[in-house]
Amino acid sequence: MVKSKQVFQILEKFYRNVDLWKEVKEEMRGFKGFREKDFASPFSNLVITILSQNTNAKNTARAYLNLLKKVGSITPENILKLSERELSEAIKVGGLYRIKARRIMLLAQKIVEEYGGSVNELIVKGDPRRTRERLLALPGVGAKTADVFLAYCMKCGEIPIDRHITRITKRIGIVSRKANYDEIKRELKKGIKRKDRVRFHELLIRFGKDICRARNPLCENCPLNAHCSWERAQAGIRTRDCGSTGRHVTWLRHLGH
Numbered sequence: 001m002v003k004s005k006q007v008f009q010i011l012e013k014f015y016r017n018v019d020l021w022k023e024v025k026e027e028m029r030g031f032k033g034f035r036e037k038d039f040a041s042p043f044s045n046l047v048i049t050i051l052s053q054n055t056n057a058k059n060t061a062r063a064y065l066n067l068l069k070k071v072g073s074i075t076p077e078n079i080l081k082l083s084e085r086e087l088s089e090a091i092k093v094g095g096l097y098r099i100k101a102r103r104i105m106l107l108a109q110k111i112v113e114e115y116g117g118s119v120n121e122l123i124v125k126g127d128p129r130r131t132r133e134r135l136l137a138l139p140g141v142g143a144k145t146a147d148v149f150l151a152y153c154m155k156c157g158e159i160p161i162d163r164h165i166t167r168i169t170k171r172i173g174i175v176s177r178k179a180n181y182d183e184i185k186r187e188l189k190k191g192i193k194r195k196d197r198v199r200f201h202e203l204l205i206r207f208g209k210d211i212c213r214a215r216n217p218l219c220e221n222c223p224l225n226a227h228c229s230w231e232r233a234q235a236g237i238r239t240r241d242c243g244s245t246g247r248h249v250t251w252l253r254h255l256g257h
């Protein structure tokens with residue numbers, strides 16, 4: 001079974017000269033109000049992750065920039081100055097906008113009520129586990145959103161697991177088909193240095209968009225195909241379809257052997 005460290009090394013080499021955030025940067029270019037460090041600001045980070053649910057990076061960036069234009073600075077107080085309808089309109093391009101607007105509103109309310117308007121107040125210094133529990137108690141924040149926060153804002157070596165990473169790890173065989181969120185995360189972290197984990201997360205997402213796509217993965221051009229159990233299973237099916245093993249046995253039986 002292939003190890004996550006091996007996958008990391010192969011992908012790192014494969015994407016050595018590639019900008020992993022090309023689409024997002026293209027979208028951001030030309031918008032003066034945006035600063036890249038906003039992604040690491042705690043409240044913006046939570047809002048961006050909610051906006052990214054069930055949509056691609058480009059539409060997430062568009063929704064975020066529209067919201068930024070609307071409120072000037074993304075803070076819980078500024079969000080609560082909007083009506084839910086205004087918020088929905090601003091983030092419409094990202095899809096599921098009514099649900100996301102509701103989540104962001106409830107999140108802003110909770111941050112104001114329980115943490116005086118500052119997400120920093122919920123951070124328990126030196127205790128990512130306790131911080132994670134507090135994050136998970138916020139409206140609209142699930143395991144992935146909490147781990148994105150821990151990885152980017154607290155730099156504590158988490159690997160958030162999204163749909164691309166779930167698909168890839170199961171196909172390659174790093175985890176079993178039935179593995180859950182925590183099991184995937186645990187296996188992926190094995191052998192990966194803390195400083196490399198965000199990079200690994202980003203490499204896997206890029207790879208899931210470019211090569212190991214949900215439909216029609218590009219197995220023939222894949223740098224991991226020699227290590228992939230899914231590709232081996234597919235190759236077995238192709239061999240049988242070419243007339244060997246399965247059909248051959250059926251044919252021999254038909255002839256009475």
Ligand code: SF4
Binds near residue numbers: 212228
């Ligand atoms: S060989 Fe195919 S299924 Fe396996 S990792 Fe590569 S693209 Fe994905």
